[in-house]
Amino acid sequence: MWSWVLHRITGVAIFFFLLVHILDSVVLNFGPDAYDRVIGTYKNPVLGLGEAALVAAIVFHALNGIRIILIDLWSKGTRYQRAMFWIVVILWAVLMAGFLPVHLHNAFTEGQ
C-alpha cells in the first residue's frame, strides 16, 4: 500500500513541477536576458535541495511505474510484487547515491 501512496504523492508533485517547468521554458521566447533571469532562480542551495527532492520523486515514480507494469503484464508479477518493491527501493538508493553528490556540489558552489 505504501508504494501506491508514494506513487500518487510523487505523481502529483511531479505534475505541478511540470506545469512550472514548461512555463519557465516558454520564457525562452522573450530573449536571453529574460530567460537567464528566470532560470537563475533555480541556481541556489534552497532550490538545489528542491531539485534533489524532485529527482528523488521522479526516480521513485519511474522505477515503481516499471514495477506496476511488471505486476500487470508479467505472469509472475503479482507473486514477486513485494520483492520488486525492495528492488525499487535499492535501485532508487543506488541512483540517488550517484546523483546527489554531483548535484549538491553544483548547487552549493558558485560560478560556472
Add this chain to the structure above:
Amino acid sequence: MATIDAPRTVPSPARRRGRGNWEKWGWIYMRVSGVLLVILIFGHLFVNLVAGDGIKAVDFAFVAGKWASPFWRVWDGLMLWLALIHGGNGMRTLVNDYAYRPTVNRALKWAIFLAVAILIVLGTYTVTAFDPCPSDPSLSFCQ
C-alpha cells in the same frame, strides 16, 4: 494507525455500448508513455543536471546549443506531450477517486484539461519556433 480512504470511482460504467473502451486505452497509454518517459526524462536529467557543470551550466545559450539540433527538439517535444497527457490523466484518476461531488469533480477535470491543453500549445510553439537570433535585437542572442 491512520487509515486512508479507499479509492473510489464516480459511478459510471467504464464500458459503454458503441463508444469504445476509453478507460482501457487510458490504461494502455499510461504504461506505454510511462516506459518512454523513463528513457526520455532520465536522459534529460543526465544531460541537464549531471553531465558537465549540471544546473550551473543551464541558461539561454545552453538551450540554444541543444536546440541547434533537431534531435533535442524532438526529444523535448515528445517529453512535453507524453508527460503532460500522462500527468493529466493521472490527476484525472485522483480527482475521480477523491472529488465526490459531481460539480467539483467536473470543475477539477476541466481545470486539468485546460492546463494540459494550454501548456501543450505554449510548449509546442516554444520548442518548434524557438530562434536564438530573431530580427528584434532586444530578443537576440547573436550580436
